[in-house]
Amino acid sequence: MAEGLPNRPTTVADYAATMRRRKWFIIGPPVVAGLAAFALSATQSPLYQATAKVLVKRTSFVSAISNVQDPSSFTDPTRFLQTEASIARSPELAARVVAKAAVPGETVVSFLDESRVNPESTADVLDVSVSNRDPGYAERLANIYATEFTRYTTELDTARINETLRTLSVRAKELRAEGAAGSVAYATVIQNQSQLVTVGKLLADNTSVLQQAEEAVKVRPRLLRNGVLGVLLGGLLGVGLAFLREALDRRVRSEHEVNDVLGLAVLARIPSPPRKLRKANQLIMLADPTSIHAETIRKLRTSIEFVNLEHGARTIMVTSAVPQEGKSTTIANLAVSLARAGRRVALVDLDLRRPFLNRFFGVRDRPGITDVVVNRVSLADAIRSIALRPAEASYPEPQGNGRRPPGSATGSNGRSTLNGVLEFLPAGTIPPSAGEFLEHERIGAVIDELGDQFDVVLVDSPPLLSFGDVTTLSDKVDALFVVVSLTVMQRPLLDELGRQLENCRATPLGCVLTSVEQHESYRYLYEAYGYDVRPQPKAEDELRQAR
Secondary structure, eight states: OOSOOOOSOOSHHHHHHHHHHTHHHHHHHHHHHHHHHHHHHHTSOOEEEEEEEEEEOOOOHHHHHHOSOOGGGGSOHHHHHHHHHHHHTOHHHHHHHHHHHOOTTOOHHHHHHHEEEEEOSSSSEEEEEEEESSHHHHHHHHHHHHHHHHHHHHHHHHHHHHHHHHHHHHHHHHHHHTTOTTSHHHHHHHHHHHHHHHHHHHHHTSEEEEEOOOOOEEEEOOHHHHHHHHHHHHHHHHHHHHHHHHHHOOBOOOHHHHHHHHOOOEEEEEOOOOHHHHHHTOOHHHHOTTSHHHHHHHHHHHHHHHHHHHHOOSEEEEEESSSSSSHHHHHHHHHHHHHHTTOOEEEEEOOTTSOOHHHHHTOOOOSOHHHHHTTSSOHHHHOEEEEOOOTTOOOOOOOTTSOOOTTTTBOTTSOBOOOOEEEEEOOOSOOSOHHHHTTOHHHHHHHHHHHHHSSEEEEEOOOTTTOSHHHHHTTTSSEEEEEEETTTOBHHHHHHHHHHHTTOOSEEEEEEEESOOOOHHHHHHHHHTTOOOSOOHHHHHHHHHHO
């Protein structure tokens, strides 16, 4: 028996299986998040945004005066534009814009919150954007913001020049008052004034409105975008939750895990029966023996007969780790399938903790094997004969104690109307201590007697991990097989099941996986070959004429 279990997905197929199992984790969050984002967006008040463009020139003050290349002109353009954008966020400039725009309810703080100045990455241009609930106000604010920004930067750039010009003007007046208008000093002052006026004009053209804001666009609510983002974020969350749930789930998910721990061959993979049959306590081999689900039971029958060729076991017991894994349903369906195939089959209910097989066949549970063991009744009187109808019949109807009435096996013309007979031995009267009763030596004698009379004796036993009954019964049968439900079995239980099976004396034939997902590929293969034993209308007419 292997010691470890691969409990994490390792292949694409494993991940796909995980996503299929956790599909509601993956589907639910995107749908909820998308609808929530859409609903929240719909409650938002409309918001419009207008954008104007401002052209920024990088004129050097030093170069303009001395005709010498200024080292600062080699500054990163992005950094230069970012500096200009920071200047545009001045509260003083914002106050000018608010005062000139005269928008009701607009303040400096709200204006700065609703406006943005972003440098473009491919040009010396600033995008001046303003948002407002009214599209007209948004356009007006953006255009005034761009215009006032050009004036504000001009004032900043020419402030020192204007101050110097005022100083030079005062000096020129002083020289003229002193009668030095023809002096070299006076000529120098006049020359400097002329140069500064030229530089001021150059710096005044550093910024200009390149494009006015023409039409405000709606930026809120953006229902479609927010809905799509909600779906995407919900999808990421859903996938994360799905794999987190899978990581925390200790249930066994694949036959590879079962095989690694138990070291037993998988005899069959049986899906859960339809809910309608489960609620009515009906067997698929009786209610719908031509269905796809019934085909898995026939595969189990073939696998057990093939594996048993080597062992030649006549008495075979079924068990499981815990209740609700489908062992009783599996062995009852298997018994019907073997009987329909012409085998002489006896089905024995030795699950004295929770006998259930009699409900499948609609017969009384007393007398049974417990009554035979204590010599209350004979074996012949305790056995019920379950007459199996042909495939088109929906359910057997045993009469009296379950025995077939004389003449019921044939029609009026002597042709058989049955498709096998299953002998069923119910549990009988439940003793006070089931565990001690199963140690009775007469139980083994009854099972051996049935083994001499029938081709196959199938014994239903209690769950292995719940009680010690299976270990006791394993000495009274030839072989056993285990039923493992992929929706019930957990990894710690599987490890314990493997250890307990080593203590059983009966030969293990293999394991049967129940609650297996029914993939479309199996359905396609089944239907592609046209496997259907039900007579078609034309065949039914021919059959009636032949009779």
